[in-house]
Amino acid sequence: MTKTEPNMEKIYEENLKFWDDAWNRVSKPHKELPKIPYIHELTRKLKKFRVKKVLDLGCGSGWLSVFMSKYGFDITGIDTSKPAIELANTWAKEDNANITFVTGDLLNLPFEDKSFDAVVCNSVLEHFRFDQAKNIFDKVHKILTDGGFLFGCFDQVGSGKGEYFELDDQTHVYTDQMRKGMMLRNYSDQELKGLLSNFDILSFDKNNYGSRLVWAKKK
């Protein structure tokens, strides 16, 4: 019997629809900051590195962007989901935060080369196939200024319950009601380091949940 090739375009479209639907169910920004101890260290380091312009990849409803903007950074946040960006704009307006939020796909980052001093990415990479993640980090490398910084929180995922099918690169595509269409892929330490091969890795730590907290500098 011949194996039917998965329709990657359709799978990806459904994954984007999952995010739109998920954010559409949220009526107002949830302003309580997540209890993530690294965020204070993050702003301290960005200051130490004299960073000014920061891009928040997959910013969702904008908590990290709003948080960082309070420390005086010039922030741009990007997310595929229009409802998420609407929530982020509402939050920024209510908090008098001057942030540029953009609706856009990380696979097609609409920014000039060397336009950010730092890029941050919290719990986003896990939603891409390996080849896509590689493209994103190659582009991130380009849009960073010389010696620019990347900070990522990369979660250990995929061990929980759920119904899904698996792509050749081990990306899970969920089929159950709650997460229908969502793509999720677990990245090993080795894979993460490979994705960042054109960066110098400054630190590679793990928190109590197994998430990898990575600081890297553009080579």
Ligand SMILES: C[S@@+](CC[C@H](N)C(=O)[O-])C[C@H]1O[C@@H](n2cnc3c(N)ncnc32)[C@H](O)[C@@H]1O
């Ligand atoms: C797990 S959430 C994390 C959101 C946010 N960074 C946070 O820390 O709360 C993943 C985010 O990635 C966004 N996302 C998923 N695929 C994307 C894509 N292709 N381009 C841009 N954003 C995407 C989703 O809309 C969602 O907001």
